[in-house]
Amino acid sequence: MNxxxxxxxxxxxxxxxFGLILFYILGTVGYAYVVAAxxxxxAQRTLCCATPADDGFTYENVTLTTYDNLRLYGWYxxxxxxxxxxxxxxLGGSRLGSMDPARMLAxxxxxxxxxxxxxxxxxxxxxxxxxxxxxxxxxxAVTYLQNRADVxxxxxxxxxxxxxxEIAIAAAAQIEAIQAVAADAxxxxxxxxxxxxxxxxxxxxxxxxxxxxxxMEWRTGAAAPAPLSEAITRIAPxxxxxxxxxxxxxxxxxxxxxxxxxxxxxxxHIPNTPHCGGPAAEPQAYATQLLxxxxxxxLEK
Numbered sequence: 350m351n352x353x354x355x356x357x358x359x360x361x362x363x364x365x366x367f368g369l370i371l372f373y374i375l376g377t378v379g380y381a382y383v384v385a386a387x388x389x390x391x392a393q394r395t396l397c398c399a400t401p402a403d404d405g406f407t408y409e410n411v412t413l414t415t416y417d418n419l420r421l422y423g424w425y426x427x428x429x430x431x432x433x434x435x436x437x438x439x440l441g442g443s444r445l446g447s448m449d450p451a452r453m454l455a456x457x458x459x460x461x462x463x464x465x466x467x468x469x470x471x472x473x474x475x476x477x478x479x480x481x482x483x484x485x486x487x488x489x490a491v492t493y494l495q496n497r498a499d500v501x502x503x504x505x506x507x508x509x510x511x512x513x514x515e516i517a518i519a520a521a522a523q524i525e526a527i528q529a530v531a532a533d534a535x536x537x538x539x540x541x542x543x544x545x546x547x548x549x550x551x552x553x554x555x556x557x558x559x560x561x562x563x564x565m566e567w568r569t570g571a572a573a574p575a576p577l578s579e580a581i582t583r584i585a586p587x588x589x590x591x592x593x594x595x596x597x598x599x600x601x602x603x604x605x606x607x608x609x610x611x612x613x614x615x616x617x618h619i620p621n622t623p624h625c626g627g628p629a630a631e632p633q634a635y636a637t638q639l640l641x642x643x644x645x646x647x648l649e650k
Contacts, residue, residue, distance in 0.1 A: 381557055409424065414489060453639055521580075530589050542606075588642065591607050594622040
């Protein structure tokens with residue numbers, strides 16, 4: 350009787366390699382789905398209990414109506430210098446997350462409009478869309494400011510962090526009335542926004558981004574917007590301030606956006622600081638950067 354020849358080392362190495370590849374594929378697909386599910390889950394909640402009045406500011410409750418008739422709720426601190434800034438929070442946050450920059454600006458006389466984006470905080474909406482649908486809501490905020498007697502139409506700016514920064518860039522590319530853009534930690538809206546891979550982790554993550562975008566489109570029912578790498582080129586000649594925190598990937602991502610933007614532009618990196626943590630970690634330096642930028646862009650015209 351013939352006995353089967355024992356399988357050699359090469360056979361087991363091939364089997365191991367196949368297993369690793371299968372694990373990588375399934376892991377990438379699973380991770381992309383889990384992240385997309387988290388990024389589309391509603392973040393609505395009742396806000397309690399801080400308001401701008403706690404910092405001594407007079408403010409008004411604001412209701413913005415979106416293009417698809419949703420109501421977005423927020424606050425407005427009236428302008429004392431004729432200029433106003435729209436503040437956009439990150440994914441799953443609320444207007445409370447914009448209070449630090451709101452204080453910095455309002456103390457210097459700026460009008461400040463901060464609101465809960467759709468499906469966030471107290472605003473209406475069924476699901477988050479990673480900022481994709483929120484871009485079309487910004488015109489409502491701009492119109493609100495244009496209709497106020499305390500605001501000069503030519504002195505409207507926008508600040509955003511994380512997803513809010515991506516919304517700010519995309520909205521400013523479409524709305525000429527936005528005269529200055531401060532974007533803290535913008536990442537990407539499509540795979541085309543990614544910087545060239547620099548580490549093994551970057552290379553392994555390359556398949557994740559296009560897969561994640563496709564799953565996001567499926568879950569939200571919305572098409573991915575134009576890449577930030579295109580939108581950011583349409584901001585000039587209006588000034589742009591880009592900010593990044595201590596994470597190396599974030600620094601490279603924001604540098605990538607900076608390299609694609611046109612003048613006038615400026616870049617500030619805050620070391621040893623978490624994502625969107627600049628206002629809390631470096632309040633004086635952050636206030637100086639923000640005020641110098643908006644003063645030059647909106648007041649010295």
